[in-house]
Amino acid sequence: MNELIKRVIDLAIDIQQIPAPTFEEGKRAEFVCGMFISERLTDISVDELGNVFGRLKSKGRRKPLIVSAHMDTVFPRETNLDGRRAGGKVYGPGIGDNSIGVAALIGLNWMLREQNIHTGGDIWFVANVCEEGLGDLRGMKAVVDRFGADVHAYLVLEGLALGHIYHRAVGVKRYRVTARTSGGHSWSDYGKPSAVHELSKLVVGLASLDLPKEPRTTMNVGKISGGTSVNVIASEAKLDLDLRSEDEESLRELVDTAETLIQNANKPNVSVEAEVIGQRPPGEMSASHPLVMLAKDCLRKQGFDAGLISGSTDANVPLSRGYPAIVLGVTTGGSAHTTNEYINTAPVKQGMEQLVRFVERAW
Numbered sequence: 112m113n114e115l116i117k118r119v120i121d122l123a124i125d126i127q128q129i130p131a132p133t134f135e136e137g138k139r140a141e142f143v144c145g146m147f148i149s150e151r152l153t154d155i156s157v158d159e160l161g162n163v164f165g166r167l168k169s170k171g172r173r174k175p176l177i178v179s180a181h182m183d184t185v186f187p188r189e190t191n192l193d194g195r196r197a198g199g200k201v202y203g204p205g206i207g208d209n210s211i212g213v214a215a216l217i218g219l220n221w222m223l224r225e226q227n228i229h230t231g232g233d234i235w236f237v238a239n240v241c242e243e244g245l246g247d248l249r250g251m252k253a254v255v256d257r258f259g260a261d262v263h264a265y266l267v268l269e270g271l272a273l274g275h276i277y278h279r280a281v282g283v284k285r286y287r288v289t290a291r292t293s294g295g296h297s298w299s300d301y302g303k304p305s306a307v308h309e310l311s312k313l314v315v316g317l318a319s320l321d322l323p324k325e326p327r328t329t330m331n332v333g334k335i336s337g338g339t340s341v342n343v344i345a346s347e348a349k350l351d352l353d354l355r356s357e358d359e360e361s362l363r364e365l366v367d368t369a370e371t372l373i374q375n376a377n378k379p380n381v382s383v384e385a386e387v388i389g390q391r392p393p394g395e396m397s398a399s400h401p402l403v404m405l406a407k408d409c410l411r412k413q414g415f416d417a418g419l420i421s422g423s424t425d426a427n428v429p430l431s432r433g434y435p436a437i438v439l440g441v442t443t444g445g446s447a448h449t450t451n452e453y454i455n456t457a458p459v460k461q462g463m464e465q466l467v468r469f470v471e472r473a474w
């Protein structure tokens with residue numbers, strides 16, 4: 112494996128070792144900022160959310176390309192981040208999603224320099240916060256607020272996405288639903304409403320919905336909690352609900368249905384309230400857009416039959432505002448969002464090569 116690719120993998124491991132749960136990316140941001148400085152990027156800054164920016168200046172006068180990778184992980188601060196190398200793989204929580212993506216920002220700088228590539232415009236490298244969990248893409252929202260339409264395009268790096276091109280953004284709406292009753296004793300107050308029972312009925316209603324496969328539309332109650340003890344009629348219960356669709360209209364329909372079910376769960380002595388805890392608008396860039404075609408070609412040259420797919424990523428933000436945006440991967444791997452997460456090391460070379468060629472020809 113070539114020296115530079117080894118360095119990208121080593122750097123990914125260094126990044127992976129720094130805890131960065133969503134909303135707590137500070138330490139990792141500091142590290143990336145240091146890397147931007149040693150790469151001699153210009154106009155380096157960290158915004159108030161913790162997004163790190165650095166510019167690679169070009170003699171080319173076209174609008175800049177924004178290349179971003181999210182720093183945050185789904186793993187709580189106390190997670191053991193120990194990793195290991197074994198049989199062409201590197202294991203470690205967050206190694207693929209998205210430490211190798213962040214490392215690729217730096218790797219791109221190395222490769223552009225090594226191959227003496229001049230681009231058609233400046234490249235802004237951005238390591239952003241808040242892509243995962245309840246981050247609600249607020250990091251990327253600030254990035255797109257900053258650059259807006261005044262860009263050539265947005266390129267979002269997702270470590271494990273090699274072989275795929277995301278050009279459509281799945282719309283997402285998330286709620287925290289809370290049921291409240293006056294509660295009581297399980298025996299002496301039997302018959303009084305229970306928040307757990309009422310919320311369970313709502314879950315059954317949601318799980319019974321017949322959602323379209325085309326356009327793909329999904330529902331998940333990902334978390335549920337409530338009650339105080341086995342012999343107490345629960346006075347409070349909560350659930351977190353995630354609704355998604357590739358299509359704006361289908362998402363709106365699902366949202367209406369879910370909100371109606373939630374509304375109808377209210378009855379005498381039972382209050383059910385929903386709070387919106389996340390919103391990612393849908394959007395897309397045509398499959399025939401030159402940048403999609405270019406990405407396909409770059410992947411094909413690395414031996415991948417590129418699959419065009421939709422997803423819920425940082426690219427939702429620019430896509431939903433009508434700006435050109437695409438997601439590309441760095442390598443393959445698996446078990447994302449679990450402590451067994453791993454990357455395959457061999458494809459990193461193809462992934463990086465794909466990215467360099469894409470950036471070189473992007474304008």
Ligand SMILES: [Zn+2]
Pocket residue numbers: 181208209242269270
């Ligand atoms: Zn990710």
